[in-house]
Amino acid sequence: MLRIMLFLATNAAVLVLVAIVFQIFGIEGILQENNVDLNLQALLILSAVIGFGGSFISLALSKFMAKRGMGVQVIEQPRNETERWLVDTVRRQAEAAGIGMPEVGIFNSGQPNAFATGWNRNAALVAVSTGLLRNMNADEVEAVLGHEVSHVANGDMVTMGLLQGVVNTFVIFLSRVIGHVVDRVVFKTERGYGPAYFITSIVAQIFLSILASMIVMWFSRRREFRADSGGASLAGRSRMIGALRALQRGSEPEDLPGEFAAFGISGSMGRGFRRLFLSHPPLEERIQALQAED
Template sequence: MKRIALFLITNIAVILVLSVVLSLLGFTGILDETGVGLDYGSLLLFAAVFGFGGSFISLAMSKWMAKRMTGAQVITTPRNQAEAWLVETVKSQAARAGIGMPEVAIFDQDTPNAFATGMTKNSSLVAVSTGLMRTMNKDEVEAVLAHEVSHIANGDMVTLTLIQGVVNTFVIFISRVVGYFVDRVILKNEEGLGIGFFVTSIVAQIVFGILASTIVFWFSRQREFRADAGGAKLAGREKMISALEKLRKSMTEPLPEQMSSFGISGKTGDHGLKMLFMTHPPLEHRIAALQGKSIQ
């Protein structure tokens, strides 16, 4: 219930902020001055503000949201040797990767998982689950941390935000154009924007959004391969392979939906068309890539 409330409050806040931004930019509507045609400039402005604005506000709030949705506790003063080792390992890897020291946190989850998030390379968060600390040895945990540090060093959070912003903009823009066409050409509405515009726009946005998400998911899968390679460089290839093997053999509890693309865990097996909608490549593919094997 707490996660749902946070999600709703965040989205309402984003809509309010973006509405104020549009007002400040002088946005008055997507119809032209005569009310008989689309104002494509205003429509593109509307689409870009909501497309990019929502993505960047979500990125700016990502650390705050991640801590509250997973219950991650940042290690400010290590309470034991394990926490001290975590902090020192991340500190060493961050220095070698050329980024600022991330916050290091632990969240309570029985299965092994980890994630990294944050708006910039020098203001980020790396978190591991209690299950990961229990089921993996130090070499494997080191590799997982290196994978997450590599995500930060590669700027993956910002890159994915930009891609999502572009996709969102085109989806919002095109769905409104389709809605306008249906409303004016097919339903013959000549006064303002009718119900046909709003219904069609919503349906088109859902359909185009689903199709466009495959682009975002493709980029997300590619960044996992890059982060695995970066983790292998920082911690060692065999350690990275061993960590992925351990994940493959574990039943992994997923992270909250809004954070699924930031976690290390992925599914196993060949999923066919389902692969198009996966944020992570199958673990077998990731292991094969590190071993230099071709994927059949």
């Protein structure tokens, strides 16, 4: 709850700052001189409602979507030794991390992967793929589970949702402002909205969304290092390094579908400009970061 309140307070402060900047630089005056009847305060509030609304709904439905979309089979009663070991390991790690016991599940995928999701750290889901169970030994799987439990303990799902809400807010706000300015100042539309408003708003939203994705993915890569460190604390550094090396030995990893990509143990690789849009840093960099820890 504190994390949510801090992010809401931060977003409110930024909204106020934008309004102040518009006044200091005379942007509101320019709009008024050109008869741009745009209520910036109302637009800021509307943008925040839309931007955060989508993120909160996505976060609230994340476990349901994981179970339906990814076909996760939650282990209600362990049917074999592997399932019993998975549940016991997650329970032990959750207690060590100080969080509520997550649901534990398995999804069918030939790629070694795992993810965590949920709307708060005491109501999460940790799921592993069948490919991960087939291709990794018990020590490596334990480290992967520790990595995902660390995501939960760090509140990464909520943080990513809130961060996405912030950037969504400003993508919506700025694209509408740009559309208004072009429509009124450049094309001199006096009443209603002309085609320039809609075309410019769409183009601006696409461009700003690309920039916003770069910011969100940068943060996603940063928190992967922290989750690796948490996994090393829960399962042992050598096991965490071993799990990452096991991922290196396999075929090139692929992103999980949709919003779950950022919460997998690994993601697709890339170089150059493409790297700016990756949710995970290269495995070698993650291994080097763990090796450099005291």
